[in-house]
Amino acid sequence: MDLNNKVIAITGAGRGLGRSMALTLAAKGAKLALIDLNQEDLDCTLEQVRESGSDGKTYICNVAQEADVESVFAAIPADLGGINGLINNAGITRDGLFIKVKEGEIVSKMTMDQWNLVMDVNLTGTFLCGREAAVQMIKHKQEGCIINISSISRHGNMGQTNYTATKAAVEAMAVTWAKELARYGIRAASIAPGYIGTEMVMSMKQEARDKIAAGIPAKRLGRPDEIAATAAFILENDYASGRCFEVDGGLRI
Secondary structure (H helix, E strand, C coil): CCCCCCEEEEEEECCCHHHHHHHHHHHHCCEEEEEEEEHHHHHHHHHHHHHCCCCEEECCCCCCHHHHCCCHHHHHHHHHHHCCEEEEEECCCCCHHHHHHHCCEEEEEEEEEHHHHHHHHHHHHHHHHHHHHHHHHHHHHCEEEEEEECCCCHHHHEEEEHHHHHHHHHHHHHHHHHHHHHHEEEEEEEEEEEEEEEHHHHHCCCHHHHHHCCCCCCCEEEHHHHHHHHHHHHHCCCCCCEEEEEECCCCCC
């Protein structure tokens, strides 16, 4: 796919990986449909997109709410002339041990709130946005590509029962969509980042970041632009579909 003048929607576009991917794609001439919950963050991303020589539009949307998602994805083609790609990037964490035991006594359990919040955003949100993006691509007879942001944690990571479940699931959904949607000219894939130096990670103490980096074969954290470059590669390569692209500096959990 030649990204010039193509419309790419990005969830969680207000900051972090979402913003980095928006700027990388803007530099290639893509028009961006920027989706998030915080208008101020979205406005900042859109300003930087315009500074990169492209344009787009912002959309406030709770990706876990079906009506919100249906409304936003119906508006994108009307506003921008179509939809050619989606990056399902919105996600949250609510970490905690499955069961915490101290001196033989159960101290706490992962709560239903911790489970449901992560499921709602990371899994249901990805499902809804992927579905509605595909609906619009098929309706407007536009070939396209859907990318789900998974994680190295999809193999299982202590303290992240909820998060790992969603990240394994969104990878599997991308494989399924690649098979189901190929007949309509729609590809699907996923990206599994390792430890990336996003704003949240960089706010950690230097000692903690150094400890993480020491365990990575590449001996450093990944950069957001390296994940963005992977997303651009998938969008541009029309034979990339149904696979998970691991970008983790050689680390395997």
